[in-house]
Amino acid sequence: MKVKRYVVDDLPQAVQMIRSELGSDAVILNTKEIRTGGFLGMFRKKRVEVIAAIDEASRKPAPRPAAPTKPIVRKSEPSEESAIPAVQLPNAAVRERYARSTGTSDAPAVRTSAVPSAASAVAVAVPAESPSKEAPERGAFAVPDDPRPARPVQAGAGLAENPDTASLLTELRSMKEMMVKLSKQQTFRSMPDSVMNWSRRLAEQGVEAPIIERFAEEVNDRLGTEGADDESAALSVAREVLLEWLLPSAGSGINSSTRIVHFVGPTGVGKTTTIAKIAADQSLTHHRTVGLITSDTYRIAAVDQLRTYADILNLPLEVVFSPSEAQRAFKKFEDRDLVLMDTAGRNYRNELLVSEVNSMLSPGEHAETILVLSMTQKYGDMKSVASQFAKYGVTRLLLTKVDETDSYGSILNLALEYSFAISYITCGQTVPDDIRPFDPNEWVSRLLGEPAYA
Known part of the structure; x- marks a missing residue:
């Protein structure tokens, strides 16, 4: 028995290596997670140790029976005419000879049987209706019996195996x-x-x-x-x-019945500035009491930026690091008319990060989640992020940095592909002026390049 140890990143990689080196008959004896490398005991990488073995005797192929050197003739009742040797002829030749011997113009329907030999398999044509008990008539040919059991032929198998047909x-x-x-x-x-x-x-x-x-x-x-x-x-x-x-896709902004709004999106799309604009609008224009929550503890000075806006607007701010702290913050702001939550910007093309930020959000009838995307992004990147959040039921969209681009096709693409309701459009850094609801008439004119919006 041959035993070999593999240290790989994951189990599928080990399986592939085992099959290529030991063969498909190898068995895995043990798997274990280990940590390798690192510096002074830190930054060690997680690996998988796999022990596999193969029985050397099982790898030797079994000897195959020798192919018959003479064709085997199926015999019926003993007679002189029945001892006709099996003839292997092309299909057209068999039909022609059969027609001459019987005096008919058309040969009967034939069936083919694959007859293996040491060199190759030769197709032999025989009449479909040949006597079973009597000796075959002159011109009819017997089919050699295949000593090996017949295997079922799957439909289309020959097409797949033939490289010319493929x-x-x-x-x-x-x-x-x-x-x-x-x-x-x-x-x-x-x-x-x-x-x-x-x-x-x-x-x-x-x-x-x-x-x-x-x-x-x-x-x-x-x-x-x-x-x-x-x-x-x-x-x-x-x-x-x-x-x-x-x-x-024309959204209605933030409804008066909505109490909690979560803002999610990738890095650098302007979530924090957008929250400050909406908080100022809701507080100063709609006279609602607003509370702010942030879980963006990954980016340097992100909390300080939102705290500065909160101090200017005289709004309370809570910083949370886990889902339990987020729930306590929501409970603390029960007396507020509206709670706006800022989340960390991450690479949300990764579904794991999307599920992580989703665990921080507060579900409920009066809560909604708004996906924030920048119009300066490539549509392929916007599509990747949007598809990840659409899996979790996000249906509202906010587009930022419209003033920094002249291409507006992404609005139409997102609206038709994901059926998003576009709540707001932001077009500058001024708080709270550079934000407005989505107006379809304006963006149709921009798409068509009409003079009023060109």
């Missing part, structure tokens, strides 16, 4: 995809220039390709043949379509 299927799939793409391009080419111009405008704004295709088809259908060349009509229809898409 490459042909791959080529057919690629041709199908190319034809679909060409069909879409041909549809786009057949659209009027007015529709194409607004589609290009949305592409420049960063709108996703599937949304642009949907937009072009819908605008073209509504224009019809009469207004296809009318630029003003195309603009009117384009505005109508985009407005219908963005109207469901």
Whole structure:
């Protein structure tokens, strides 16, 4: 028996190494977590120690029976004509000889049987209906018996094993995809220039390709043949379509019935400044008593920044480090009309960090969570973060730093893909002025580049 020890990062890595080195018959005897490396006993890395073994005798392949050197003929009742040797001929030759011997123009249906040999397997064609008790007629051929038990043939197994067939299927799939793409391009080419111009405008704004295709088809259908060349009509229809898409995303800000609002989002999107703007607006304009909570203890001076805003607005602030402390802080602010909670900015493309921040939040009918994203981010990064929080039921969105970009396609992408309700838009650093509710009419005009918002 051969025993070997592996020290790896995780168990799947060990399994792969064991299979490649010891074979698939190896067994794992023991697994254990260990810590290696480090400096002065600190910063040691967690590893996994795996002990595996293989029986050397089991690795020797069993001897295979020698292939028969002579074909075995199935015998029926003894007769002179029954001792016809098994003949291995191509399929076409068998049919032709059978037709000549029987005097018929068409050979009967045939079945094929794979006959293994030492070199290769040869397909032998035989008549489908051959006598079982009587000797075969002249021109009919007996099938050699396979000494090994027959294995069931799965449908499509030959196609998968044949490399030529597999490459042909791959080529057919690629041709199908190319034809679909060409069909879409041909549809786009057949659209009027007015529709194409607004589609290009949305592409420049960063709108996703599937949304642009949907937009072009819908605008073209509504224009019809009469207004296809009318630029003003195309603009009117384009505005109508985009407005219908963005109207469901118009949020209502913070409702008067809401008591607790959590703000979550990645690093550097402006959560702390946004909370100060909303706290000032709710306190000074709506005359509500506001309390502030922060769990952003990872970033240097993050607590001091929010404390400065709280002192200016004369609002109480609580700093929490764990879910239990967060619950005590919420209970402490039971007499407040509104509680705003700031969370730490992390790499929220990692689902573990999303679940960690979710444990700090206070559930309830009068609580809501707002995802804060910056318009200066790439849409791919925004999409990754949004999909993680959408799993936990976050449906409200706040977009910051709109004044720092000229591309607004991410608004349309997020609204259509995740059905977010956009509560606020921020467009500057001034507290509390540079924040306003989301207005679909304004952002349709920005998407289309109309002069009032260009």
